[in-house]
Amino acid sequence: xxVTLRDVAARAGVSTRTVSNVVNDFRHVAPDTRARVQAALVxxxxxxxxxxxxxxxxxxxxxxxxVPDLTAxxxxxxxxxxxxxxxxAGITVLIDETGGQRDRERALLDVAGRSSWVDGVLLSALGxxxxxxxxxxxxxxxxxxxxxxxxxxxxxxxxxxxxxxxVAAARKAVGHLLDxxxxxxxxxxxxxxxxxxxxxxxxxxxxxxxRAAGLAPQTRHARxxxxxRAAGAAAVRELWSAAEExxxxxxxxxxxxxxxALRELHRLGVAVPQDVSVVGFDDVEQSQFTTxxxxxxxxDNAALAGSALRLLAERVDGxxxxxxxxRIGHRLVVRESSxx
Amino acid sequence: xxVTLRDVAARAGVSTRTVSNVVNDFRHVAPDTRARVQAALVxxxxxxxxxxxxxxxxxxxxxxxxVPDLTAxxxxxxxxxxxxxxxxAGITVLIDETGGQRDRERALLDVAGRSSWVDGVLLSALGxxxxxxxxxxxxxxxxxxxxxxxxxxxxxxxxxxxxxxxVAAARKAVGHLLDxxxxxxxxxxxxxxxxxxxxxxxxxxxxxxxRAAGLAPQTRHARxxxxxRAAGAAAVRELWSAAEExxxxxxxxxxxxxxxALRELHRLGVAVPQDVSVVGFDDVEQSQFTTxxxxxxxxDNAALAGSALRLLAERVDGxxxxxxxxRIGHRLVVRESSxx
DNA sequence: CTGTTAGCGCCTTCAC
DNA sequence: GTGAAGGCGCTAACAG
Numbered sequence: 053x054x055v056t057l058r059d060v061a062a063r064a065g066v067s068t069r070t071v072s073n074v075v076n077d078f079r080h081v082a083p084d085t086r087a088r089v090q091a092a093l094v095x096x097x098x099x100x101x102x103x104x105x106x107x108x109x110x111x112x113x114x115x116x117x118x119v120p121d122l123t124a125x126x127x128x129x130x131x132x133x134x135x136x137x138x139x140x141a142g143i144t145v146l147i148d149e150t151g152g153q154r155d156r157e158r159a160l161l162d163v164a165g166r167s168s169w170v171d172g173v174l175l176s177a178l179g180x181x182x183x184x185x186x187x188x189x190x191x192x193x194x195x196x197x198x199x200x201x202x203x204x205x206x207x208x209x210x211x212x213x214x215x216x217x218x219v220a221a222a223r224k225a226v227g228h229l230l231d232x233x234x235x236x237x238x239x240x241x242x243x244x245x246x247x248x249x250x251x252x253x254x255x256x257x258x259x260x261x262x263r264a265a266g267l268a269p270q271t272r273h274a275r276x277x278x279x280x281r282a283a284g285a286a287a288v289r290e291l292w293s294a295a296e297e298x299x300x301x302x303x304x305x306x307x308x309x310x311x312x313a314l315r316e317l318h319r320l321g322v323a324v325p326q327d328v329s330v331v332g333f334d335d336v337e338q339s340q341f342t343t344x345x346x347x348x349x350x351x352d353n354a355a356l357a358g359s360a361l362r363l364l365a366e367r368v369d370g371x372x373x374x375x376x377x378x379r380i381g382h383r384l385v386v387r388e389s390s391x392x
Numbered sequence: 393x394x395v396t397l398r399d400v401a402a403r404a405g406v407s408t409r410t411v412s413n414v415v416n417d418f419r420h421v422a423p424d425t426r427a428r429v430q431a432a433l434v435x436x437x438x439x440x441x442x443x444x445x446x447x448x449x450x451x452x453x454x455x456x457x458x459v460p461d462l463t464a465x466x467x468x469x470x471x472x473x474x475x476x477x478x479x480x481a482g483i484t485v486l487i488d489e490t491g492g493q494r495d496r497e498r499a500l501l502d503v504a505g506r507s508s509w510v511d512g513v514l515l516s517a518l519g520x521x522x523x524x525x526x527x528x529x530x531x532x533x534x535x536x537x538x539x540x541x542x543x544x545x546x547x548x549x550x551x552x553x554x555x556x557x558x559v560a561a562a563r564k565a566v567g568h569l570l571d572x573x574x575x576x577x578x579x580x581x582x583x584x585x586x587x588x589x590x591x592x593x594x595x596x597x598x599x600x601x602x603r604a605a606g607l608a609p610q611t612r613h614a615r616x617x618x619x620x621r622a623a624g625a626a627a628v629r630e631l632w633s634a635a636e637e638x639x640x641x642x643x644x645x646x647x648x649x650x651x652x653a654l655r656e657l658h659r660l661g662v663a664v665p666q667d668v669s670v671v672g673f674d675d676v677e678q679s680q681f682t683t684x685x686x687x688x689x690x691x692d693n694a695a696l697a698g699s700a701l702r703l704l705a706e707r708v709d710g711x712x713x714x715x716x717x718x719r720i721g722h723r724l725v726v727r728e729s730s731x732x
Numbered sequence: 733c734t735g736t737t738a739g740c741g742c743c744t745t746c747a748c
Numbered sequence: 749g750t751g752a753a754g755g756c757g758c759t760a761a762c763a764g
Binding site for chain 3: 406407408409410413420421422425444446447448449450508
């Protein structure tokens with residue numbers, strides 16, 4: 053049923069070579085020959101078999117995006133940004149979920165690299181430690197999203213990276229809470245895992261800002277098992293049932309945590325922002341519609357996706373320079389949850 | 393660099409045929425031969441080139457999932473369900489966004505069908521009308537998600553379909569509001585587009601239930617431009633600024649609309665559920681964390697994904713029976729927004 | 733039970 | 749400027 057180059061060639065009375073030239077828009081094809089081939093192409097409704105083409109050329113135009121979980125608000129929006137940006141660039145995105153688990157991240161990376169389906173991988177790592185990443189030898193180009201996870205590590209991670217200045221962003225958010233007169237600011241979120249680099253950086257910014265304000269002893273931190281709304285709610289429950297005096301502000305490591313926190317504060321009868329201010333991170337769309345609306349750090353995901361895809365494409369095209377590191381912009385969006 | 397069957401064959405001193413047999417776990421391979429090949433396989437770290445295999449076999453094990461928009465809560469969760477279920481079944485999912493636009497749905501369907509990348513398509517149609525769908529001649533198997541969009545149409549749509557009983561589900565939700573003593577229930581959401589079949593069915597259930605309660609004249613309907621939280625908020629703004637008396641309950645066609653509505657009601661100082669009850673549809677995770685927590689119709693997305701993938705796999709395997717129609721379960725989850 | 737061989741559909745080096 | 753032919757890596761007839 054499928055129309056092949058041969059069919060078209062026969063129809064136009066030329067060789068497959070010539071048809072291929074026309075299809076791929078090569079130079080040096082006589083105008084009338086081209087016209088004849090074009091006609092045959094249209095008449096037979098020829099569509100190149102991308103599988104065959106890819107087999108021949110050694111690339112597919114497909115990239116894999118590995119994220120922890122599409123139901124996490126931020127990653128849903130991130131996936132959206134990538135699908136969008138890839139469509140523009142004529143690239144196809146294949147999405148897989150790692151659950152943020154180290155072994156699944158490694159396994160999927162391995163599959164992607166060896167399966168020959170994809171030209172490259174975009175990884176939003178959550179389970180792999182900096183050491184793991186540094187030791188990685190992927191068979192195909194890899195671009196890291198969010199955090200390169202270097203920093204305190206000895207060996208720098210040898211991959212391109214597109215992310216945000218999490219330290220600066222966190223300082224901005226915490227600084228805002230300080231400006232509102234808050235002095236007992238508790239950080240919410242962040243597991244104990246060494247792989248949790250993004251959290252570490254956001255917490256670092258948090259501590260830096262408090263220290264700069266002379267409030268070093270005040271740093272408190274409510275760890276969570278993950279980054280879900282349920283975890284945010286649970287953290288608040290614990291904080292407000294503890295012996296110590298509850299905080300007057302929460303610095304949540306992402307918006308889902310913050311949403312869960314808001315929910316639980318409401319249930320406990322704690323007024324936001326009067327009794328406690330809350331800020332989140334990621335500025336997902338949902339945060340405009342919480343009650344009260346959530347103050348958050350907005351990240352330019354479209355820019356992230358564009359840069360990451362461009363970097364990856366360059367590597368696929370054979371670029372071999374040193375690992376690049378792109379910083380994407382962020383800005384604090386103040387809403388009701390922290391108005392002062 | 394890549395290790396091929398030939399390399400393995402040479403190493404093991406057999407032909408490629410035999411290696412292929414071992415790799416694909418075929419019968420009739422002498423135990424010692426198999427062992428030798430296995431050893432060579434491991435030593436050389438052989439990985440089959442899936443591209444070549446697919447070219448040969450005419451299938452890829454990849455399916456395309458076409459959804460309107462990953463940032464819509466429901467579709468994020470749906471995509472998650474499919475990625476999960478597909479992983480279990482050894483299938484890879486390629487996700488694309490249609491924006492719910494008719495021409496993009498058609499274009500992406502066309503691309504998917506002719507690109508030879510994918511074995512089949514899962515379509516959550518929003519822009520294509522029942523007539524469009526009936527006229528479709530996709531080059532590869534297609535399974536419709538959510539609504540088959542038949543019903544009032546003359547010609548039935550000739551594709552497998554996995555969905556919910558939207559009419560019954562809507563009746564259940566509206567019936568609950570009636571049980572709470574609400575009598576002025578306004579439906580929120582639903583565009584005027586003929587393609588918007590899911591909405592039509594949910595609205596149908598809404599009207600049926602009111603009529604059954606002898607409240608036919610009370611049906612009111614606030615249309616929206618789309619299904620976003622912003623649209624839900626806008627609808628509430630209009631309803632409460634209109635001349636008529638505002639409703640005492642809102643039946644929202646999805647949870648994002650309901651979330652936006654809750655937000656706006658709070659801003660207007662309308663108490664939920666005291667002054668007005670609110671129910672949503674889809675029961676996305678977020679709805680457990682709104683203030684107040686949202687009553688909603690929960691849909692079994694995991695079952696939906698499983699059934700859809702199974703149906704599609706059967707068609708890919710050549711099944712040619714009449715179009716099947718699978719109904720997935722739903723249940724009403726009552727939370728604070730409609731407690732009575 | 734295993735070896736040989738012919739393509740799957742395409743691109744591309746080599747001739748002309 | 750165009751034709752002929754080889755091969756990307758694999759599977760499946762067809763022998764043997």
